Amino acid sequence: MDGSPDITRIAALIGDPARANMLTALMSGRALTASELAQVAGITAQTASSHLARLADGGLIRQRKQGRHRYHALASTTVAELLETLMGIAAEAGHLRTRPGPRDPELRRARVCYDHLAGEMGTRMFESLLASGHLRRDGDAIRLTETGAELMRQLGIDPAPPRQSRSQACLECLDWSERRSHLAGRIGRALLARMIEKGWARREAGSRVVRFSAGGEAAFQALFGI
Known part of the structure:
Protein backbone atom coordinates (compact mmCIF):
# COMPACT_ATOMS: atom_id res chain seq x y z
CA MET A 1 0.00 0.00 0.00
CA ASP A 2 1.29 3.46 -0.91
CA GLY A 3 -0.79 5.39 1.63
CA SER A 4 -2.73 7.34 -1.03
CA PRO A 5 -6.41 8.21 -0.47
CA ASP A 6 -8.81 5.33 -1.17
CA ILE A 7 -11.25 6.83 -3.67
CA THR A 8 -12.88 3.43 -4.28
CA ARG A 9 -14.65 3.58 -0.92
CA ILE A 10 -16.15 7.00 -1.65
CA ALA A 11 -17.08 5.93 -5.18
CA ALA A 12 -18.82 2.82 -3.83
CA LEU A 13 -20.79 4.87 -1.31
CA ILE A 14 -22.00 7.32 -3.96
CA GLY A 15 -22.50 4.62 -6.59
CA ASP A 16 -25.43 2.91 -4.90
CA PRO A 17 -28.68 4.26 -6.47
CA ALA A 18 -30.51 4.67 -3.16
CA ARG A 19 -27.58 6.47 -1.52
CA ALA A 20 -27.07 8.62 -4.61
CA ASN A 21 -30.72 9.71 -4.49
CA MET A 22 -30.43 10.59 -0.80
CA LEU A 23 -27.24 12.57 -1.35
CA THR A 24 -28.86 14.44 -4.24
CA ALA A 25 -31.82 15.33 -2.00
CA LEU A 26 -29.40 16.77 0.56
CA MET A 27 -28.02 19.09 -2.13
CA SER A 28 -30.90 21.38 -1.15
CA GLY A 29 -28.82 22.35 1.89
CA ARG A 30 -31.60 21.32 4.25
CA ALA A 31 -31.24 18.65 6.91
CA LEU A 32 -33.71 15.79 6.39
CA THR A 33 -34.88 12.86 8.50
CA ALA A 34 -34.35 9.21 7.60
CA SER A 35 -38.06 8.90 6.78
CA GLU A 36 -37.92 11.82 4.37
CA LEU A 37 -34.80 10.42 2.71
CA ALA A 38 -36.33 6.94 2.54
CA GLN A 39 -39.24 8.41 0.58
CA VAL A 40 -36.86 10.13 -1.82
CA ALA A 41 -34.90 6.91 -2.37
CA GLY A 42 -37.98 4.67 -2.61
CA ILE A 43 -36.82 2.36 0.19
CA THR A 44 -37.96 1.48 3.71
CA ALA A 45 -36.97 3.62 6.67
CA GLN A 46 -34.97 0.73 8.12
CA THR A 47 -32.98 0.32 4.90
CA ALA A 48 -32.47 4.09 4.71
CA SER A 49 -31.05 4.12 8.25
CA SER A 50 -28.49 1.48 7.24
CA HIS A 51 -27.47 3.48 4.17
CA LEU A 52 -27.23 6.70 6.18
CA ALA A 53 -25.00 5.05 8.76
CA ARG A 54 -22.62 4.03 5.97
CA LEU A 55 -22.65 7.54 4.48
CA ALA A 56 -21.89 9.04 7.89
CA ASP A 57 -19.10 6.54 8.52
CA GLY A 58 -17.65 7.43 5.10
CA GLY A 59 -17.62 11.15 5.93
CA LEU A 60 -20.18 12.18 3.30
CA ILE A 61 -22.95 13.25 5.67
CA ARG A 62 -23.24 14.48 9.24
CA GLN A 63 -26.01 13.63 11.66
CA ARG A 64 -27.47 15.49 14.59
CA LYS A 65 -30.31 14.74 16.96
CA GLN A 66 -32.96 17.29 17.84
CA GLY A 67 -35.82 16.20 20.06
CA ARG A 68 -37.09 12.82 18.91
CA HIS A 69 -35.67 13.16 15.41
CA ARG A 70 -32.25 12.60 13.91
CA TYR A 71 -31.44 14.90 10.99
CA HIS A 72 -28.99 14.29 8.17
CA ALA A 73 -27.09 16.83 6.04
CA LEU A 74 -24.10 16.82 3.70
CA ALA A 75 -20.85 16.86 5.64
CA SER A 76 -19.42 19.92 3.89
CA THR A 77 -19.50 22.15 0.83
CA THR A 78 -16.68 19.99 -0.55
Missing part, protein backbone atom coordinates in the same frame (compact mmCIF):
# COMPACT_ATOMS: atom_id res chain seq x y z
CA VAL A 79 -19.07 17.02 -0.71
CA ALA A 80 -21.68 19.21 -2.43
CA GLU A 81 -19.13 20.36 -5.02
CA LEU A 82 -18.09 16.75 -5.65
CA LEU A 83 -21.71 15.74 -6.28
CA GLU A 84 -22.36 18.71 -8.58
CA THR A 85 -19.22 17.84 -10.57
CA LEU A 86 -20.31 14.21 -10.88
CA MET A 87 -23.72 15.38 -12.11
CA GLY A 88 -21.98 17.45 -14.79
CA ILE A 89 -19.86 14.50 -15.91
CA ALA A 90 -22.93 12.24 -16.01
CA ALA A 91 -24.92 14.78 -18.02
CA GLU A 92 -22.11 15.31 -20.51
CA ALA A 93 -21.75 11.56 -20.97
CA GLY A 94 -25.49 11.22 -21.58
CA HIS A 95 -26.25 9.38 -18.35
CA LEU A 96 -29.53 11.11 -17.62
CA ARG A 97 -32.47 10.02 -15.51
CA THR A 98 -35.08 8.14 -17.52
CA ARG A 99 -38.03 9.73 -15.71
CA PRO A 100 -37.54 13.52 -15.91
CA GLY A 101 -40.01 15.45 -13.82
CA PRO A 102 -41.92 18.66 -14.56
CA ARG A 103 -39.50 20.64 -12.44
CA ASP A 104 -36.48 19.80 -14.58
CA PRO A 105 -36.67 23.06 -16.61
CA GLU A 106 -37.07 25.04 -13.37
CA LEU A 107 -34.09 23.26 -11.81
CA ARG A 108 -32.01 24.10 -14.86
CA ARG A 109 -32.99 27.75 -14.69
CA ALA A 110 -32.31 28.45 -10.99
CA ARG A 111 -31.69 26.07 -8.12
CA VAL A 112 -29.80 25.72 -4.88
CA CYS A 113 -26.46 23.93 -5.01
CA TYR A 114 -26.17 23.23 -1.27
CA ASP A 115 -26.00 26.89 -0.19
CA HIS A 116 -25.43 28.94 -3.36
CA LEU A 117 -27.19 29.74 -6.64
CA ALA A 118 -26.82 27.32 -9.53
CA GLY A 119 -28.41 26.77 -12.92
CA GLU A 120 -28.67 29.26 -15.77
CA MET A 121 -29.00 32.24 -13.45
CA GLY A 122 -26.10 31.08 -11.29
CA THR A 123 -23.71 30.77 -14.22
CA ARG A 124 -24.92 34.10 -15.61
CA MET A 125 -24.13 35.81 -12.31
CA PHE A 126 -20.66 34.26 -12.16
CA GLU A 127 -19.80 35.23 -15.75
CA SER A 128 -21.09 38.76 -15.19
CA LEU A 129 -18.94 39.20 -12.08
CA LEU A 130 -15.89 38.06 -14.04
CA ALA A 131 -16.67 40.18 -17.11
CA SER A 132 -17.22 43.32 -15.01
CA GLY A 133 -13.96 42.83 -13.11
CA HIS A 134 -15.62 42.18 -9.76
CA LEU A 135 -13.99 38.75 -9.77
CA ARG A 136 -10.67 37.76 -11.32
CA ARG A 137 -8.87 34.53 -11.95
CA ASP A 138 -5.59 34.14 -10.09
CA GLY A 139 -4.18 30.86 -11.36
CA ASP A 140 -6.68 28.22 -10.31
CA ALA A 141 -8.22 30.52 -7.70
CA ILE A 142 -11.04 33.07 -7.96
CA ARG A 143 -10.50 36.38 -6.15
CA LEU A 144 -12.84 39.20 -5.22
CA THR A 145 -11.40 42.49 -6.51
CA GLU A 146 -11.64 45.90 -4.84
CA THR A 147 -14.59 46.81 -7.06
CA GLY A 148 -16.17 43.47 -6.23
CA ALA A 149 -15.74 44.13 -2.51
CA GLU A 150 -17.41 47.52 -2.97
CA LEU A 151 -20.30 45.89 -4.83
CA MET A 152 -20.76 43.44 -1.96
CA ARG A 153 -20.89 46.32 0.53
CA GLN A 154 -23.52 48.06 -1.62
CA LEU A 155 -25.59 44.88 -1.46
CA GLY A 156 -25.25 44.72 2.30
CA ILE A 157 -22.69 41.91 2.31
CA ASP A 158 -19.50 42.22 4.36
CA PRO A 159 -16.66 41.06 2.05
CA ALA A 160 -14.25 40.61 4.96
CA PRO A 161 -13.95 37.05 6.28
CA PRO A 162 -15.39 36.38 9.75
CA ARG A 163 -12.77 36.05 12.47
CA GLN A 164 -11.14 32.61 12.49
CA SER A 165 -13.12 31.58 9.39
CA ARG A 166 -11.46 28.97 7.19
CA SER A 167 -14.04 29.11 4.40
CA GLN A 168 -12.86 30.48 1.08
CA ALA A 169 -14.51 33.65 -0.19
CA CYS A 170 -14.96 32.54 -3.79
CA LEU A 171 -14.96 29.08 -5.30
CA GLU A 172 -15.67 27.92 -8.83
CA CYS A 173 -18.25 25.11 -8.94
CA LEU A 174 -19.02 23.23 -12.17
CA ASP A 175 -22.73 23.47 -12.94
CA TRP A 176 -24.15 20.11 -14.02
CA SER A 177 -26.90 21.50 -16.27
CA GLU A 178 -25.07 24.44 -17.81
CA ARG A 179 -21.65 22.70 -18.09
CA ARG A 180 -20.14 26.01 -17.01
CA SER A 181 -19.17 27.35 -13.60
CA HIS A 182 -21.21 29.11 -10.97
CA LEU A 183 -20.02 30.86 -7.81
CA ALA A 184 -19.67 28.94 -4.55
CA GLY A 185 -17.83 29.82 -1.35
CA ARG A 186 -18.69 32.42 1.28
CA ILE A 187 -19.55 35.14 -1.26
CA GLY A 188 -21.71 32.82 -3.36
CA ARG A 189 -23.59 31.76 -0.23
CA ALA A 190 -24.03 35.37 0.91
CA LEU A 191 -25.33 36.50 -2.49
CA LEU A 192 -28.09 33.89 -2.56
CA ALA A 193 -29.04 34.65 1.04
CA ARG A 194 -29.20 38.38 0.26
CA MET A 195 -31.42 37.83 -2.80
CA ILE A 196 -33.85 35.90 -0.63
CA GLU A 197 -33.71 38.54 2.14
CA LYS A 198 -34.45 41.29 -0.41
CA GLY A 199 -37.43 39.34 -1.74
CA TRP A 200 -35.94 38.86 -5.20
CA ALA A 201 -36.23 35.10 -4.93
CA ARG A 202 -37.57 32.35 -2.70
CA ARG A 203 -36.83 28.69 -2.12
CA GLU A 204 -39.60 26.36 -3.26
CA ALA A 205 -40.67 24.06 -0.43
CA GLY A 206 -39.51 20.47 -0.83
CA SER A 207 -37.36 21.26 -3.85
CA ARG A 208 -34.01 22.72 -4.90
CA VAL A 209 -35.85 25.16 -7.19
CA VAL A 210 -35.28 28.89 -6.65
CA ARG A 211 -38.09 31.09 -7.97
CA PHE A 212 -37.48 34.74 -8.83
CA SER A 213 -40.29 37.27 -8.71
CA ALA A 214 -40.78 39.53 -11.73
CA GLY A 215 -39.23 42.41 -9.82
CA GLY A 216 -36.45 40.22 -8.51
CA GLU A 217 -35.56 38.97 -11.96
CA ALA A 218 -35.49 42.56 -13.26
CA ALA A 219 -33.18 43.57 -10.39
CA PHE A 220 -30.99 40.51 -11.03
CA GLN A 221 -30.80 41.34 -14.74
CA ALA A 222 -29.90 44.97 -14.00
CA LEU A 223 -27.10 43.85 -11.69
CA PHE A 224 -25.80 40.81 -13.53
CA GLY A 225 -26.96 41.21 -17.12
CA ILE A 226 -24.22 40.58 -19.69
